[in-house]
Amino acid sequence: MPIIFNIYALFQAIIGVALLGLIQLVLPLFGYNYDLIGGTKEAFISLQILALIAAYLDAKGMKGSLFFLPTWLTLIIGSIFVFYITYDSDTFQKNQFILYMSSIAIVAIYVKLNQRELRKKWKKRKHTLEMLQLKIKSNSITQVEYWKIASHLLYNPSFFFLYLNPLWTKIYPNTITADEFLQYYKEFINTIDIDTIKNKRYNKWTRSLKESLNKPGTYSEYKHLTFSFSRLANTIDHMNSNLS
Helix, strand or coil: CCCCECHHHHHHHHHHHHHHHHHHHHHHHHCCCCCCCCCCCCHHHHHHHHHHHHHHHHHCCCCCEECCEEHHHHHHHHHHHHHHHHCCCCCHHHHHHHHHHHHHHHHHHHHHHHHHHHHHHHHHHHHHHHHHHHHHHCCCCCHHHHHHHHCCCCCCCCHHHHHCHHHHHHHCCCCCCHHHHHHHHHHHHCCCCHHHCCCHHHHHHHHHHHHHHHCCCCHHHCCCCCCHHHHHHHHHHHHHHHHC
8 A cells, every 4th residue: 555645744754853863862961862763662752752743844834644644643643553562561551641641732732833823824814805805996906916916815724624613613713713714705706806717617616616605694504615615726826827
């Protein structure tokens, strides 16, 4: 079975291994002699450290994936598996407790970091949309400028956000509400002059998304289209490449 990963996972691996090597050099200064790079008993610790680094990078935008899962989550699962096939000593119970507590801590840290980054980027997008609306209102924007700005407005919602929104809201409260998301994309899609999109396929995708977004009054009434936001991203890329 081939290992499936994206380019961000490779970058995360390079950064993670480099930092792991640095940590191994520093630990002896504090009286710890762990072999984080090649040690068998320390393997689960190394994977946990790599999971923490990957979780931080993921929250900052470097979203690596391995086996269709976020890299940091795959590393946590891997650390648990490695622990159970390598540990049989008297310190099993103690290290098992450390393993699970650190795993929970990494998840909590990731959620907290992700909350902060999501809200910060969301506020920036909303501000950019307001500036775009003002430019359109004053008729002081060209098509080239419009589509360049549009590329910064994209928020491609996750499957988790779209299909499990009540659960998503519990994990990420006070970040992006469903109705706020719907209102944002209504305003965004209504700034697009669809007649300027000459390609029939992209024109059709945009019209379909516009109709879907403008029908409901609340998110609970919204029937989102499969791949619709990815298609909007492709449409914006197409317009930018054709107008540049």
